[in-house]
Amino acid sequence: MSRPEHTAPPEIFYNEDEASKYTNNSRIIAIQSEMTYRALELLAIPDDQVAFLLDIGCGSGLSGEVLDEEGHFWVGMDISESMLEVANGREVDGDLFLQDIGQGMSYRPGTFDGAISISVLQWLCNADKTVNNPRSRLKTFFSSLYSSLARGARAVFQFYPENPAQIEMIISSAMKAGFTGGLVVDFPNSTKAKKYYLCLFAGFKDNASEAPKLPKGLDEESGAQVAYASKRTREKRRGKDSRKELKDKNWVLHKKELNRVRGKETPNDSKYTARKRRVRF
Numbered sequence: 001m002s003r004p005e006h007t008a009p010p011e012i013f014y015n016e017d018e019a020s021k022y023t024n025n026s027r028i029i030a031i032q033s034e035m036t037y038r039a040l041e042l043l044a045i046p047d048d049q050v051a052f053l054l055d056i057g058c059g060s061g062l063s064g065e066v067l068d069e070e071g072h073f074w075v076g077m078d079i080s081e082s083m084l085e086v087a088n089g090r091e092v093d094g095d096l097f098l099q100d101i102g103q104g105m106s107y108r109p110g111t112f113d114g115a116i117s118i119s120v121l122q123w124l125c126n127a128d129k130t131v132n133n134p135r136s137r138l139k140t141f142f143s144s145l146y147s148s149l150a151r152g153a154r155a156v157f158q159f160y161p162e163n164p165a166q167i168e169m170i171i172s173s174a175m176k177a178g179f180t181g182g183l184v185v186d187f188p189n190s191t192k193a194k195k196y197y198l199c200l201f202a203g204f205k206d207n208a209s210e211a212p213k214l215p216k217g218l219d220e221e222s223g224a225q226v227a228y229a230s231k232r233t234r235e236k237r238r239g240k241d242s243r244k245e246l247k248d249k250n251w252v253l254h255k256k257e258l259n260r261v262r263g264k265e266t267p268n269d270s271k272y273t274a275r276k277r278r279v280r281f
C-alpha cells in the first residue's frame, strides 16, 4: 500500500471525508491512543505534575484526548482544517491552531513542559511542493520547537520512517537545533508491533546533576506492553488517579481563566467552584 504522504500534501489528503473516516475507525483510535500513552511514558512527567503540553499534528484530537484523560493542558497544531474541525466538533479540551509545522512556531520561549507528536513527522520529510525543502523545513521546525520548550523538557515523536536515510535526516536536524536524545525502538523484532519514537531532550533542568539517559525500547521478552497504560489502570483500580484529581480542581479554574482572556462572560470564582456535584437523575 502506498504511503499517504506520497499521495498528496497533508492538507489535501486529510480532507473532510478522510478526517471523518480516520476519526471513526475504532482500530485507528486504539492504535493512536496506545502510542500516545507510550509517548507520555517516554515524556516522563512526574506523576503529581499537571503539564502544559504541545500536540504537534494533533489532527482530530485522538492523541489529545489521551492528554485530556491524563489531566494535562494542551495546545494542538495541525495543517488540515478538516481534521481541526472534527477535533472542534468533538469538544476536545486543547486549544487548536491551524499551522504548518514546517514553517515553525512562534510561542514564547519556554512555554511548554513537553511535546508529543503521533504519526506526523514522516510528512515533513516529503517535498510535496517545489518550495518545500524537507531539510530546511525540519531545521525551522526543530529550532522553533526547541525554543518553545522549557529547559529540561522532552519532545517525543512516534513516526513512520520510510528508510534509514530519513531517520538520519530527522535526527541530525534535531541535534543541530540543540536537542540531545535519540531513537527508541519498541518491539524491534516484530513486523507488526515495531514502533519508532524519537525522544528529544531540550537541555538540562537547572537542578539536574547529569544528562538525561535515553529510555530503553520495549521488547517481547520484557513482556512490557505499554507500561504507562497498565500503570494507569492499576492506579484507577486502587482509586489513586491523582492526575484526574488535580484536573478536577485546576481544570475548571484554567478553563474559566481562558474564557475570561477570550472575552467570554464567565462567573466569578468562589468556594463552590469545581465542587463535586451529586449526580441527578
Ligand SMILES: C[S@@+](CC[C@H](N)C(=O)[O-])C[C@H]1O[C@@H](n2cnc3c(N)ncnc32)[C@H](O)[C@@H]1O
Residues within 6 Å of the ligand: 010, 011, 014, 032, 056, 057, 058, 059, 060, 061, 062, 063, 077, 078, 079, 080, 083, 099, 100, 101, 102, 117, 118, 119, 120, 123, 124
Ligand atoms: C495520522 S494523523 C495523526 C493525528 C493525531 N496526532 C492522532 O494521533 O490521531 C497525521 C496528522 O499530521 C498532520 N500534519 C501533517 N503534516 C503537517 C504539517 N506540515 N503541519 C501540521 N500538521 C501536519 C496531518 O494534517 C494529520 O492531521
